[in-house]
Amino acid sequence: MFRSKFGLTLAALFVLIGAPAPSPAQEAPFRIGVAGLVHGHVGGFFNQALKRPDVQIVGIAEPDRALFDRYAARYKLNANLYYPSLDALLKAAHPDGIVLYTSTFGHRAAVETCSRNHMPVMMEKPLAVSYQDALAMADAARTGHIHVLVNYETTWYASNRQLKDLLNEGQLGELHKMVFRDGHQGPREIHVQPEFFQWLTDPKLNGAGALFDFGCYGADIGTWLMNGQEPVSVTAVTRRIKPSIYPRVDDEADVIVAYPKAIAILQGSWNWPYAIKDGVVYGTTASAQTILRDKVSIQREHQTAPDIRDSKPLEAPEDDNLHLFAAIVRNRIPDNDNSLSGLKTNLIVSEILDAARQSAETGRTIQLPLK
Secondary structure, three states: OOOOOOOOOOHHHHHHOOOOOOOOOOOOOOOEEEEEEOOOOHHHHHHHOOOOEEEEEEEEOOOOOOHHHHHHHOOOOOHHEEEEEEEHHHHHOOOOOOEEOOOOOOOOHHHHHHOOOOOEEEOOOOOEEEEEHHHHHHHHHHHOOOOOEEHHHHHOOOOHHHHHHHHOHHHOOOOEEEEEEOOOOOOOOOOOOHHHHHHHHHHHHOOHHHHHHHHHHHHHHHHHOOOOOOOOOEEEEEOOOOOOOOOOOOOEEEEEEEOOOOOEEEEEEOOOOOEEEHHHEEOOOOEEEEEEEOOEEEEEEEOOOEEEEEEEOOOOOOOOOOHHHHHOOOOOOOOOOOOOOHHHHHHHHHHHHHHHHHHHHHHHOOEEOOO
């Protein structure tokens, strides 16, 4: 668990002086610095953050000034928010935390910069382009005493939380198998931004293609459902079904992650006929499949029809990425390494993805732990 080395939180200070602690609604806005604009998810971040009174964007670091100007025009951002580098932003703007929208390859350098400045950071999935980079970021987190979190869209699906609850409550029996399907028609096909497409299709900057882009979702949820257990082996097959569009990276990936008593199958693709993010878990007494964000279908032996249930809504501060980030930085909740966003979970995700890439390249099953 990685905690800030700085002093008392505001809430703790109020306790010491005998005054009532302020409620989250009374707190000053969470001051966020943005590092990078080349990740297409940054548009969703702006759509969310610019409408929220609990969040204040205090700086944006992006070496490409023209790219910043494009976003500034679209979202009516003040030109004074611009900084040419993350170092410059940290020295001048003094944010409470940094959110990363660089390429995946850029995560390591950004985390190391944040470590030197004792600055917590949350990035878009996945953590790293390699297990080596992931371990380096864990070292930086320890050295700088900083939180390092990873944001997945599926973390905020109530249906995934319900899978965990069903397993914990014993309603499915012992977990034996998981299957995760994640992806869409392809980056070109859904018209991602040019700067996003450029690095998504670069094996150095993305780590792979659909394998890393979408295989990470199932690796994250599967690791979490397995309570952080490390797999024993990984076997993967990748393909370039559309080489004229994606000549340098895979657009199709199927991965078998083996545990001593369970199997996870990760299906990441840029070839689905529609966008998809779902999962099904099989226990000894029942199976459960997510239906979009907020329903789960449960099937038992001899049942003529599945039992479809609404998922319990997520509760703040664990209902969205910015609530979670602020709550952890302000020490209102612990930084749980074994959570979907946690560093320990995502070290295993990086190990799985790196092993899958090696397996696909060599045609062999890769034994874990990686050396």
